[in-house]
Amino acid sequence: MTTIKVLAFDVFGTVVDWHGSVAREVAAMGLDVDANAFALAWREGYVPAMQRVMSGELGWTRLDDLHRLILDQVLDRFRVSGLTEEQKWELNRVWHRLDPWPDSVEGLRRLKERYLICTLSNGNLGLLTNMSKHAGLPWDCILSAEVFRKYKPAPETYLGVADVFGVAPADVMLVAAHQDDLDAARGCGLQTAYIERPREFGPTQDKDVSPQPTNTLHARDLVALAAQLGC
Amino acid sequence: MTTIKVLAFDVFGTVVDWHGSVAREVAAMGLDVDANAFALAWREGYVPAMQRVMSGELGWTRLDDLHRLILDQVLDRFRVSGLTEEQKWELNRVWHRLDPWPDSVEGLRRLKERYLICTLSNGNLGLLTNMSKHAGLPWDCILSAEVFRKYKPAPETYLGVADVFGVAPADVMLVAAHQDDLDAARGCGLQTAYIERPREFGPTQDKDVSPQPTNTLHARDLVALAAQLGC
Numbered sequence: 001m002t003t004i005k006v007l008a009f010d011v012f013g014t015v016v017d018w019h020g021s022v023a024r025e026v027a028a029m030g031l032d033v034d035a036n037a038f039a040l041a042w043r044e045g046y047v048p049a050m051q052r053v054m055s056g057e058l059g060w061t062r063l064d065d066l067h068r069l070i071l072d073q074v075l076d077r078f079r080v081s082g083l084t085e086e087q088k089w090e091l092n093r094v095w096h097r098l099d100p101w102p103d104s105v106e107g108l109r110r111l112k113e114r115y116l117i118c119t120l121s122n123g124n125l126g127l128l129t130n131m132s133k134h135a136g137l138p139w140d141c142i143l144s145a146e147v148f149r150k151y152k153p154a155p156e157t158y159l160g161v162a163d164v165f166g167v168a169p170a171d172v173m174l175v176a177a178h179q180d181d182l183d184a185a186r187g188c189g190l191q192t193a194y195i196e197r198p199r200e201f202g203p204t205q206d207k208d209v210s211p212q213p214t215n216t217l218h219a220r221d222l223v224a225l226a227a228q229l230g231c
Numbered sequence: 232m233t234t235i236k237v238l239a240f241d242v243f244g245t246v247v248d249w250h251g252s253v254a255r256e257v258a259a260m261g262l263d264v265d266a267n268a269f270a271l272a273w274r275e276g277y278v279p280a281m282q283r284v285m286s287g288e289l290g291w292t293r294l295d296d297l298h299r300l301i302l303d304q305v306l307d308r309f310r311v312s313g314l315t316e317e318q319k320w321e322l323n324r325v326w327h328r329l330d331p332w333p334d335s336v337e338g339l340r341r342l343k344e345r346y347l348i349c350t351l352s353n354g355n356l357g358l359l360t361n362m363s364k365h366a367g368l369p370w371d372c373i374l375s376a377e378v379f380r381k382y383k384p385a386p387e388t389y390l391g392v393a394d395v396f397g398v399a400p401a402d403v404m405l406v407a408a409h410q411d412d413l414d415a416a417r418g419c420g421l422q423t424a425y426i427e428r429p430r431e432f433g434p435t436q437d438k439d440v441s442p443q444p445t446n447t448l449h450a451r452d453l454v455a456l457a458a459q460l461g462c
Contacts, residue, residue, distance in 0.1 A: 064397070116360065116361075116364065118360070124395075125372060125374075125378075125395045125396075126395050126396045126397050128372075129347065129349070129371050129372040129396070130347075132371065132372075133347065133371055140360050140363065140364055141356060141359075141360040141363075141373050142372050142373065143356075146395075147356075147378055164355075164356045164357050164377075165356075165357045165360070166295070166357050
């Protein structure tokens with residue numbers, strides 16, 4: 001492990017609990033749907049929607065707008081009708097109000113004492129800013145696919161973090177709960193830390209959180225990561 | 232004054248004391264120059280350097296690199312020789328270590344309770360992030376000319392803030408110690424707050440800080456602005 005100067009964090013699932021937050025809000029709205037399944041279906045549309053942008057089928061489109069395209073499909077699929085445009089807009093904003101995992105704020109505060117901590121998320125800047133205010137996430141800087149006009153796992157995003165801060169790729173560590181994100185970062189020369197988050201997909205879906213030797217670090221959560229990094 | 236949702240801050244001179252910080256560091260290096268004049272000369276190169284980018288003479292160039300181009304000219308002009316490349320690089324980084332005005336951190340903390348607070352600076356993202364960590368500036372989001380690939384006073388920068396946060400231009404207030412910056416923002420439909428900073432250019436240069444009726448608000452400093460905005 002060489003010197004780390006910047007910790008760049010994946011956000012959805014790694015820092016915030018998207019599944020629980022979306023499911024709770026859907027349940028609280030009183031929609032006649034399985035809130036767990038609804039949250040999973042919304043998130044399942046995420047990768048295909050970004051691929052439409054990365055393939056060039058869609059021009060640059062913020063995640064807020066992709067979330068809305070998917071929401072309209074999911075509402076159809078779950079046969080939810082009767083929501084006003086304002087209610088749909090408000091529901092789509094649930095991604096701005098995701099709750100942190102219980103360890104996230106403490107872990108980030110400790111890591112921030114020693115490292116520059118930033119997001120590297122496919123969420124757009126406005127979404128990430130509102131979420132951070134809501135959840136109390138103390139980022140030094142919010143970086144997003146929106147800054148680089150490419151979605152992860154495009155190399156421009158990982159290399160972009162190093163470039164923005166004027167450091168070598170090996171001085172940056174990506175922190176994420178997803179092996180594919182970490183694999184892409186490693187391919188660009190970044191260090192990687194895997195965070196487990198076994199309940200990322202809710203109570204009904206298991207997730208393989210076994211350590212992969214390819215990662216620089218493996219931690220149960222962000223407080224454990226801080227301890228491993230001496231913070 | 233309509234509803235304000237976002238406060239976007241000019242940074243150099245408005246939030247941090249570039250003149251005092253640069254002059255102190257130049258003096259501490261023991262260079263045989265008038266530190267006050269040196270700081271002023273460095274900053275005088277700022278607008279012409281950005282104009283070379285905006286005219287297309289230079290491709291997109293970060294402020295860090297423009298600062299270095301100007302520094303080399305200023306070192307020549309002040310007949311400073313014998314600095315190593317590493318010393319020049321380190322001196323150029325002084326812009327990452329600018330100190331806040333005495334009221335800035337408290338003012339921002341109060342304003343942040345009620346508003347989304349972000350930078351809108353010609354400084355690059357890395358510079359602004361390092362400076363904010365150094366000075367303890369609690370931004371919700373760091374926005375920069377680097378995000379929009381245009382330097383202020385290009386309209387894309389002011390309108391870009393509204394676009395990033397999904398609000399109307401009139402929901403954004405630019406906070407700055409410079410009337411030309413505020414004039415350009417107002418021309419894009421933003422609200423404006425002027426901050427006096429009479430010593431921005433050091434002890435030898437007077438600055439006209441008289442109120443202009445075109446601005447939405449006029450405040451002595453950021454704590455006074457917080458009070459005016461009920462924070």
